[in-house]
Amino acid sequence: ESNQIDICMNFQERVLKQIEGNDEKNIFEPLTKEEMQQALCRNECIGLYDGPELVAQMNLLLKPNRNENIALDLADTSVYENAAVLDYVLVSEQTRGYAIQKTLLFVAECIAKNYRKSGICAVTSPFNTFSIKNFISQGYHIVDTKPKYKSTRHYLWKSLADNNIQMSSLAQK
Numbered sequence: 222e223s224n225q226i227d228i229c230m231n232f233q234e235r236v237l238k239q240i241e242g243n244d245e246k247n248i249f250e251p252l253t254k255e256e257m258q259q260a261l262c263r264n265e266c267i268g269l270y271d272g273p274e275l276v277a278q279m280n281l282l283l284k285p286n287r288n289e290n291i292a293l294d295l296a297d298t299s300v301y302e303n304a305a306v307l308d309y310v311l312v313s314e315q316t317r318g319y320a321i322q323k324t325l326l327f328v329a330e331c332i333a334k335n336y337r338k339s340g341i342c343a344v345t346s347p348f349n350t351f352s353i354k355n356f357i358s359q360g361y362h363i364v365d366t367k368p369k370y371k372s373t374r375h376y377l378w379k380s381l382a383d384n385n386i387q388m389s390s391l392a393q394k
């Protein structure tokens with residue numbers, strides 16, 4: 222387990238160094254070692270490897286506690302209750318352009334549906350135009366913009382209610 226934490230933390234540090242302007246704009250707020258360890262212990266961490274090298278990672282919180290549940294920051298929390306929280310998505314520079322983030326968003330959706338979540342909530346920096354474009358192309362909507370993580374963040378939401386109905390009706394056919 223200690224080795225996995227080190228791999229994840231080193232990956233995060235490496236990718237952070239590749240994000241141009243991150244220091245001034247706070248485009249990505251890194252996870253602490255404790256947050257990463259918790260995600261690993263709760264099996265909320267999905268990594269994509271190229272041989273021995275971690276090249277992408279996503280943390281999907283299916284049962285976020287009050288401190289982790291960013292959906293509680295939104296005005297109508299009843300709409301966003303029973304949400305999964307997409308806490309972390311990073312793709313290494315050398316593997317960008319291969320739709321890996323979009324694929325991870327699809328994987329998150331499949332897992333959240335399996336756990337009967339009403340939707341998925343995420344935040345991203347307004348300066349992170351590539352991620353915003355990927356989220357929107359996968360059916361997410363910007364539902365609010367407000368201060369979070371030492372800067373401003375877009376809150377993104379993808380409802381899974383309609384998709385669950387469609388999937389259950391497909392299963393009946």
